[in-house]
Amino acid sequence: MSVHAHPTTPQFSANAHRAMGDGNLQEALARLRVGFSTRRAAAIADLPEFDALRDAARDIKIHTLAHLDLYIEAYEQRVKESGGHVHFARTAEEARRIVLDICAAHGAKTVAKGKSMISEEIALNDALIAAGVRPIETDLGEYIIQLRGEMPSHIIGPAVHLTKDQVEADFRRAHTHLPHDRDLTEPSAMLAEARAVLREKFIAADVGITGANFLIAETGTSVIVTNEGNGDLSQTLPKAHIVLASLEKITPTLEDAAQILRVLARSATGQEMSVYTTFATGPRRAGDPDGPQEYHVVLLDNGRSAMLGTEFEDMLRCIRCGACMNHCPVYHAVGGHAYGWVYPGPMGAVLTPSLIGVEKGGQLPNASTFCGKCEDVCPMRIPLPKMMRHWREREFERHMTARPQRAGLGVWAFFAKRPALYRLGTALAMRALAFTGRTTGRISKLPLAGGWTATRDFPAPQGRTFQSQWRDRTKAKAR
Amino acid sequence: MSAREEILSGIRRSLKATGAEGPRRAAVGARLAMRPRGVVPARGRRDPAGRTALFVAMAQAALATCAVVTSPQDAPAEAARFLRDANLPARLRMGADPLFADMDWSATQIEISHGPSDGHDLNGLSRAFAGVAETGTLMLASGADNPTTLNFLPDNHIVVVSADDIEGDYESAFDRLRALYGDGLMPRALNMVTGPSRSADIAQTMLLGAHGPRKLHIIVIDAAG
Amino acid sequence: MVETGRKIRVGLFATCLVDLFRPTVGFAAVKLLEDAGCVVEVPAQTCCGQPAFNSGDTNAARAIALQAIETFAPYDYVVAPSGSCAGMMAKHYPELFEHDPELRARAIAFSAKAFELVSFLVDVLGVTRVAARFPHSVAYHDSCSGLREMSVQAQPRALLETVEGLELRELSEADTCCGFGGAFAVKFGEISTAIVDRKTQDVAATGAPVLLAGDLGCLMNIAGRLKRQGSSVAVRHVAEVLAGMTEAPPIAEAPAGPKKG
Numbered sequence: 001m002s003v004h005a006h007p008t009t010p011q012f013s014a015n016a017h018r019a020m021g022d023g024n025l026q027e028a029l030a031r032l033r034v035g036f037s038t039r040r041a042a043a044i045a046d047l048p049e050f051d052a053l054r055d056a057a058r059d060i061k062i063h064t065l066a067h068l069d070l071y072i073e074a075y076e077q078r079v080k081e082s083g084g085h086v087h088f089a090r091t092a093e094e095a096r097r098i099v100l101d102i103c104a105a106h107g108a109k110t111v112a113k114g115k116s117m118i119s120e121e122i123a124l125n126d127a128l129i130a131a132g133v134r135p136i137e138t139d140l141g142e143y144i145i146q147l148r149g150e151m152p153s154h155i156i157g158p159a160v161h162l163t164k165d166q167v168e169a170d171f172r173r174a175h176t177h178l179p180h181d182r183d184l185t186e187p188s189a190m191l192a193e194a195r196a197v198l199r200e201k202f203i204a205a206d207v208g209i210t211g212a213n214f215l216i217a218e219t220g221t222s223v224i225v226t227n228e229g230n231g232d233l234s235q236t237l238p239k240a241h242i243v244l245a246s247l248e249k250i251t252p253t254l255e256d257a258a259q260i261l262r263v264l265a266r267s268a269t270g271q272e273m274s275v276y277t278t279f280a281t282g283p284r285r286a287g288d289p290d291g292p293q294e295y296h297v298v299l300l301d302n303g304r305s306a307m308l309g310t311e312f313e314d315m316l317r318c319i320r321c322g323a324c325m326n327h328c329p330v331y332h333a334v335g336g337h338a339y340g341w342v343y344p345g346p347m348g349a350v351l352t353p354s355l356i357g358v359e360k361g362g363q364l365p366n367a368s369t370f371c372g373k374c375e376d377v378c379p380m381r382i383p384l385p386k387m388m389r390h391w392r393e394r395e396f397e398r399h400m401t402a403r404p405q406r407a408g409l410g411v412w413a414f415f416a417k418r419p420a421l422y423r424l425g426t427a428l429a430m431r432a433l434a435f436t437g438r439t440t441g442r443i444s445k446l447p448l449a450g451g452w453t454a455t456r457d458f459p460a461p462q463g464r465t466f467q468s469q470w471r472d473r474t475k476a477k478a479r
Numbered sequence: 480m481s482a483r484e485e486i487l488s489g490i491r492r493s494l495k496a497t498g499a500e501g502p503r504r505a506a507v508g509a510r511l512a513m514r515p516r517g518v519v520p521a522r523g524r525r526d527p528a529g530r531t532a533l534f535v536a537m538a539q540a541a542l543a544t545c546a547v548v549t550s551p552q553d554a555p556a557e558a559a560r561f562l563r564d565a566n567l568p569a570r571l572r573m574g575a576d577p578l579f580a581d582m583d584w585s586a587t588q589i590e591i592s593h594g595p596s597d598g599h600d601l602n603g604l605s606r607a608f609a610g611v612a613e614t615g616t617l618m619l620a621s622g623a624d625n626p627t628t629l630n631f632l633p634d635n636h637i638v639v640v641s642a643d644d645i646e647g648d649y650e651s652a653f654d655r656l657r658a659l660y661g662d663g664l665m666p667r668a669l670n671m672v673t674g675p676s677r678s679a680d681i682a683q684t685m686l687l688g689a690h691g692p693r694k695l696h697i698i699v700i701d702a703a704g
Numbered sequence: 705m706v707e708t709g710r711k712i713r714v715g716l717f718a719t720c721l722v723d724l725f726r727p728t729v730g731f732a733a734v735k736l737l738e739d740a741g742c743v744v745e746v747p748a749q750t751c752c753g754q755p756a757f758n759s760g761d762t763n764a765a766r767a768i769a770l771q772a773i774e775t776f777a778p779y780d781y782v783v784a785p786s787g788s789c790a791g792m793m794a795k796h797y798p799e800l801f802e803h804d805p806e807l808r809a810r811a812i813a814f815s816a817k818a819f820e821l822v823s824f825l826v827d828v829l830g831v832t833r834v835a836a837r838f839p840h841s842v843a844y845h846d847s848c849s850g851l852r853e854m855s856v857q858a859q860p861r862a863l864l865e866t867v868e869g870l871e872l873r874e875l876s877e878a879d880t881c882c883g884f885g886g887a888f889a890v891k892f893g894e895i896s897t898a899i900v901d902r903k904t905q906d907v908a909a910t911g912a913p914v915l916l917a918g919d920l921g922c923l924m925n926i927a928g929r930l931k932r933q934g935s936s937v938a939v940r941h942v943a944e945v946l947a948g949m950t951e952a953p954p955i956a957e958a959p960a961g962p963k964k965g
Contacts, residue, residue, distance in 0.1 A: 013892065013894075016892070016894065016895055017894060020894060020895070020898055028682070028683070031682075031683050032683065035683055047520060047522075048520075048521070049518050049520045049521070052518045053517075053518045053520075056517040056518045060517070063506075063510070066494065066503075067503055067506060067507050068490050068494070069487050069490045069491050069494070069496065069498050070498065070503060070504060070507040071507060072486075072487065072490075073487070073498075074507065074511060078663070082665075087482075088481070088482040088483040088486050089482060090482045090485060090486060094482060138690065139680070140678045140680035140681065140689055140690075141678075141680035144680065144681075157679070157680065157683070158680070159680050159681075160680075160683060162682070163682055164681060164682040164684075167681050167682065187681040187682055187684045187686055188686050190681050191678060191681060191686045191688070191689060192688075194689075195688065195689065195690060198690065199598055199690075202598070202690075203597070203598050217511065218511050218514070218663055219663055219664065219665045221665055221669075227676065227677050227678060227679075227689065228676055228677070228678045228680075228689035228690045228691065229631045229676040229689065229690040229691025229692075230689065230690040232627070232630070232631045232668075232670070232691070233631055233632070233690055233691075236627050236628060236631065236668070237598075237628070247486070247490070252507075252510045252511060253510065253511060253514045254514070254649075254650075254653045254656075255514045255515065255516050255517060255650055255653065256510075256517070258517075258648075258649040258650055258653070259517045259518065261649070262518075262520070269679075271541075271673075272537065272540070272541065272613075272614045272615075272673070273541070273614040273616055273671070273673040274673065275541070275672065275673050275674050275675070275676055275677060275691070276670065276671070276672060276673075276676075276691065277616075277670075277671040277673075278668060278669070278670050278671070279665060279668065279669035279670075279671075280667065280668055281665040281666070281667055281668075281669075282667060283667070284667060285622075285667050287622065287623050288621060288622060288623065288667055289574070289594060289595040289622075289623050289626045289628075290595040290621070290626050290627050290628045291621060291627060291667050291668060299486075301486045301489070305486055305489035305490045305492075305493055306489065306493060307493075308490060308493035308494055309493035309494055309495065310493075329880060329881045329883060329899045329902075330892075330895055330899070332899075332902075333895050333898040333899055334895060334898075366888075366891065366892075367888070367892055367895065368885065368888065369848070369881050369883060369884060369885025369886075369888050369896075369899070370758060370848070370849075370885055370886075370888075371848035371852075371880075371881035371885070372848055372849070372852040372853065373848070373852070373879075373880075373881065375852075376852055386799075389757070389758060389760065391760075392758065392759060392760030393760040393762055394760070395760055396759060396760030396761050396762075397760070401759060401760060402891065405759060405887055405891060406759075409755060409756060409759050409761055409764070409887075412751070412755060412756075413755075413756050413761065413764035413767075413768070415750065416750040416751040416753070416756075416764075416768050417750070417764070417767050417768060417771065418750075419748045419749065419750050419771075420748075422750045422751075423748065426720075426723070426724050429724075430724050430725070438959065439958060440958050441953055441955075441956050441957040441958040441959060442928070442931055442956040442957075444932075449890050450890075450893070451889070451890035451891060451892070451893025451894075451896075452889055452890050452893055452896075452928070454893055454894075454897075455893065455894070455897040455929065455932060456897065456900070456925065456928030456929045456931075456932050457927075457928045457929075457931040457932050457956055458924075458928055458956075459725060459924045459927055459928060459931075459955045459956035460725075460956070461724055461725040461726070462725065462726055462727055462728060462952065462959075464727065465723050465724055465727065466718050466722055466723040466724075466726075466727035466729075466730035466731075466746075467718065467723055467746065467748065467749070469727050469731075470730070470746045
């Protein structure tokens with residue numbers, strides 16, 4: 001079974017250790033760190049209304065979530081009127097079952113897939129393969145990681161962790177029908193090869209599956225935003241189109257989608273607009289020369305309705321742009337795979353414990369410096385650090401906080417609540433520490449702080465505490 | 480309880496709502512009917528000539544190529560020039576759009592075929608019912624006039640748009656759409672296209688022509704141009 | 705607000721790290737505030753509660769916060785030489801009491817008078833220049849909480865510009881986290897080190913022999929890494945330079961004394 005079903009999230013630290021020793025990954029991350037943030041900043045500088053649009057986009061989501069039941073009903077009605085079907089799925093298992101049944105009804109041998117994080121979340125490919133249906137990922141990044149049997153390492157750049165040479169090796173391994181001596185030095189040659197290989201697969205696919213960036217209640221429309229055009233081919237060429245989307249993708253109107261579209265691409269890739277924004281409404285109509293004969297939407301809950309009304313509700317505003325990870329120092333250091341499951345970076349640190357349980361995902365909200373950059377760049381103004389802190393609260397309440405940390409904190413809080421004891425205790429402790437570091441001004445080994453002193457010196461205190469020196473000064477003045 | 484009922488009642492439980500509340504229903508009904516516009520960037524607020532100029536500039540920034548002709552009758556020659564200059568075969572597949580049917584293609588020696596693409600056409604021609612100046616975005620609607628497959632399968636895509644159809648912002652283009660299809664109604668596929676297909680999935684290097692067209696050439700018909 | 709004619713009375717919140725590790729910063733803060741015309745007092749104090757808050761121990765954080773609110777009740781302002789502790793008091797105290805209207809109101813009133821030192825000098829007291837001399841090139845790191853919670857960015861640069869002999873050399877990524885993050889630095893020491901390594905590279909690239917910042921947590925982290933790498937860059941709190949109090953050895957450097965190079 002794949003990592004989808006068996007998250008390695010509980011081994012975050014070990015994953016991170018491995019990631020930091022992976023030269024290829026570090027090379028890719030160095031490029032990501034500069035590239036995404038530079039392009040985002042340039043796009044935002046060109047749109048004076050950007051921050052006003054962020055507020056508007058946030059408010060649209062807040063309004064929609066507060067009326068989600070009603071917008072879902074309106075959306076469902078419109079999809080039906082356009083000849084499509086809406087299937088409700090409470091769980092990942094139900095969503096997989098619905099997709100498999102549709103595939104079976106069409107006798108599907110292969111499905112062409114546009115990029116869908118919900119597909120990753122419900123581990124759809126494993127289920128399709130088990131049912132004898134071949135899933136073909138058509139987004140170039142998803143295709144590459146499918147060849148490698150990996151998880152996406154980034155929500156908008158699934159293969160962003162790989163170098164050119166790694167992709168070349170994968171293509172040579174997978175595309176054995178092509179001449180061995182072909183030249184794949186240039187990325188453009190690899191792109192052309194993938195285009196040709198996948199083109200035939202699109203045309204042969206029986207069912208197309210895509211995600212959705214928006215589900216528009218006004219019109220019963222699913223919207224996908226892509227740069228490659230693969231999602232469009234996946235939803236146009238096969239006999240049936242299945243849209244996989246979670247509840248919070250519901251958006252009231254075209255105008256509301258326009259507000260969010262204006263912040264989406266700019267936050268994600270730094271483009272003014274992604275190349276293809278496609279609005280699909282129902283199946284092929286009388287007189288249509290192309291398009292699918294059936295149109296299905298699988299509307300997935302998978303824990304989201306239970307997040308409403310809790311301190312994690314704000315997370316349901318997320319539009320999956322990836323800006324939080326593109327600007328996260330932890331993500332920059334360890335990449336996406338270290339997070340051990342589908343959603344990496346700050347958004348993953350909040351969402352993963354909700355979806356796979358805090359027992360498995362609990363390290364992620366702790367693996368943050370709370371630098372706040374994620375919230376700063378989030379187009380939907382999601383308070384990500386605050387929600388990570390809420391997870392830490394839940395862990396503390398349930399006695400899941402790591403024992404040394406809890407013990408240290410307990411001692412600290414005991415003194416912090418008792419100023420007189422605090423003064424006495426700290427004065428003694430600082431004297432001792434200052435003595436230890438008296439010749440160099442620093443301490444190279446400290447019990448219980450090995451995580452610090454393994455790689456960093458610990459600055460020695462100057463000696464007497466500020467408060468005790470201040471009291472002397474005050475007394476001297478009074479005399 | 481069905482999954483549908485259970486999800487809806489779960490949402491209502493979380494929201495502490497029943498779904499029958501008058502004010503909540505009214506708020507939803509009003510938003511769907513009024514469709515408030517929100518923040519519309521000032522950059523698209525220009526006179527027609529300014530909109531066309533911005534549209535061209537933004538489309539070029541998105542790596543499309545653009546040409547402005549003054550009459551529909553000049554479009555075939557411009558299409559022929561584009562194919563010739565790009566060293567492409569003089570073949571073009573298009574739908575049944577009346578605008579193309581009215582054009583005289585005989586002087587161009589382009590080999591014309593009609594209908595959707597099966598994935599083996601090199602060059603496609605479509606008409607956009609609207610352009611959006613703010614980002615140089617084309618809007619194309621599915622149907623026999625402009626089959627959706629022509630937008631994605633050919634290597635090279637030529638799109639004709641009338642300057643009269645260029646709006647400043649997405650919202651105005653959506654109103655144009657509603658005027659064509661009716662309130663709350665949509666074509667099966669509405670494609671907003673901003674530049675040619677691209678991917679940065681190999682080593683974060685941006686390359687054109689991932690699955691869709693490598694080249695997007697826009698012909699703007701502008702009688703004032 | 706403060707009546708005219710009466711001196712502004714500031715309660716200095718020294719912060720635990722300054723209290724315990726670097727009293728010089730506390731005295732520098734006092735000097736800067738007094739030079740700007742304030743009466744400064746240092747009531748007996750402990751911690752702002754942030755370590756408990758960020759570890760999910762909300763009850764302890766509340767108890768510590770209430771104690772601080774009580775302690776600083778007599779003052780017009782509470783000022784901390786740290787964006788992080790000031791941010792805790794100004795932005796997070798109200799969050800701690802979301803379910804208790806009375807305490808929440810007190811926390812909000814308290815938060816309105818809590819400030820980070822340098823931004824307080826510039827934004828509230830209107831200080832435009834300091835009387836200090838520091839003939840060195842310096843790089844300045846924007847500590848995250850100060851930058852994003854307390855909008856501390858232009859103020860320290862503006863005052864540093866007025867220090868005689870000082871040349872400010874901008875880091876290429878001054879607003880990127882140094883990897884400290886409190887308990888994070890110990891619990892995820894390896895990741896923290898990878899992050900601070902980029903900071904030390906950035907510092908080295910400026911060629912400045914001195915690095916300044918406004919938060920002792922970040923400074924101890926960066927200095928700790930620089931020293932382990934054998935760097936000669938001197939690391940100081942920005943208040944020391946602004947106050948002209950740079951006699952004490954830099955952070956993680958040996959006390960002045962016999963034979964130490």
